[in-house]
Amino acid sequence: MAIPHGLMGRLAVYEAPNRPFEIRLFPVRAPRAGEVLVRIRMSTICRSDVHSYLGHRPNPCPGVLGHEIIGTIVELGAGITHDMRGEPLAPGDRITWSEYFIPGPNYFTEVLDLPQKSPGVDKYGHMAAATDPHHHGGFGEYCYVLPQSWILKLPEALTDEEATPINCGVATMMCVTERAGIRMGDAVVVQGLGLLGLYGAAIAKARGARRVIGLDTVASRRELASRFGVDLALDPSAVPEAELVKAVRAACPPDGADAVLEVCGYPEVIPAGIAFLRTGGRYALAGVVNPGSGVTIDANLLLRRMVTLTGVHNYHPRNLVEALDFVHANRDRFPFHELVDGKYRLDEAGKAMQDAAERRVLRAAIVP
Numbered sequence: 001m002a003i004p005h006g007l008m009g010r011l012a013v014y015e016a017p018n019r020p021f022e023i024r025l026f027p028v029r030a031p032r033a034g035e036v037l038v039r040i041r042m043s044t045i046c047r048s049d050v051h052s053y054l055g056h057r058p059n060p061c062p063g064v065l066g067h068e069i070i071g072t073i074v075e076l077g078a079g080i081t082h083d084m085r086g087e088p089l090a091p092g093d094r095i096t097w098s099e100y101f102i103p104g105p106n107y108f109t110e111v112l113d114l115p116q117k118s119p120g121v122d123k124y125g126h127m128a129a130a131t132d133p134h135h136h137g138g139f140g141e142y143c144y145v146l147p148q149s150w151i152l153k154l155p156e157a158l159t160d161e162e163a164t165p166i167n168c169g170v171a172t173m174m175c176v177t178e179r180a181g182i183r184m185g186d187a188v189v190v191q192g193l194g195l196l197g198l199y200g201a202a203i204a205k206a207r208g209a210r211r212v213i214g215l216d217t218v219a220s221r222r223e224l225a226s227r228f229g230v231d232l233a234l235d236p237s238a239v240p241e242a243e244l245v246k247a248v249r250a251a252c253p254p255d256g257a258d259a260v261l262e263v264c265g266y267p268e269v270i271p272a273g274i275a276f277l278r279t280g281g282r283y284a285l286a287g288v289v290n291p292g293s294g295v296t297i298d299a300n301l302l303l304r305r306m307v308t309l310t311g312v313h314n315y316h317p318r319n320l321v322e323a324l325d326f327v328h329a330n331r332d333r334f335p336f337h338e339l340v341d342g343k344y345r346l347d348e349a350g351k352a353m354q355d356a357a358e359r360r361v362l363r364a365a366i367v368p
């Protein structure tokens with residue numbers, strides 16, 4: 001299909017942190033080799049979009065946000081014929097793709113098996129609107145899937161609401177639960193029951209956890225959590241920390257949690273996270289994404305309890321495949337479609353961002 005000459009696409013651009021979004025038009029050209037031009041179906045607002053918008057971390061401006069995106073292929077650039085699993089791709093196919101792309105094979109891809117941390121890695125929704133090809137974020141009508149991204153065709157059975165968070169929220173929690181080594185019979189504690197925590201609980205159950213304990217100060221989230229595999233939901237602000245530790249350890253006999261997942265973003269919860277663990281337990285940090293997340297811990301506890309502490313930033317491409325398969329296989333077991341609980345037009349991006357920032361919705365979706 002030829003792209004009509006002079007075609008323009010709308011983008012919701014923000015001039016600087018906390019400034020209103022403005023709809024601007026940018027040219028849409030034919031995809032170059034290795035690119036795919038996609039018409040966006042849905043983009044959900046991730047907590048990291050909120051952090052960028054509020055200026056908690058640097059993001060080029062005037063900018064285009066949004067990296068949890070799905071879309072329909074308009075045109076394939078030269079060299080792109082199949083998705084990462086070998087499925088043929090054609091215009092009209094609905095796809096998801098990795099939230100990041102890399103400059104090309106390098107030491108991190110070839111030797112370390114950490115392609116997601118390649119030097120020069122860049123993410124959708126993290127670039128200035130002026131940067132070619134302009135359409136590289138979710139808050140718009142079009143997006144170019146850029147070279148060295150990982151693409152997956154979406155099964156027809158999945159709704160847009162189920163499919164959109166796969167390439168960030170779900171894939172990230174696939175990586176987190178993998179790094180935390182969750183296996184059959186484990187007792188798992190999840191610190192934070194936002195979208196990541198709910199997916200994390202569900203994935204832990206699917207990986208065979210016998211018991212999942214969720215911690216969140218928001219009552220509505222604790223209630224929802226029972227439908228995502230959380231057996232016991234506690235309010236960490238309701239009791240002194242020592243009592244919370246006692247309650248959690250008592251719920252994980254005989255010696256405490258096998259694994260703890262931090263997805264709340266507050267470094268001050270880390271000492272309790274360590275204290276929940278059994279001897280030989282594993283602790284994965286995935287929420288404390290902002291620089292300056294300082295905290296004091298008793299390192300002797302890590303040593304004495306033989307704790308494994310691991311961090312997760314971005315996910316491996318294999319986690320994207322697993323995320324899609326997990327959602328597809330468990331869509332009747334867990335109500336994933338309910339997580340996208342607010343829908344907005346592109347010209348309502350400001351309201352969507354505000355509702356997401358103030359946690360009025362779990363996942364705000366922009367439907368252009």
Ligand SMILES: [Zn+2]
Pocket residue numbers: 046047048049067068168169
């Ligand atoms: Zn994200």
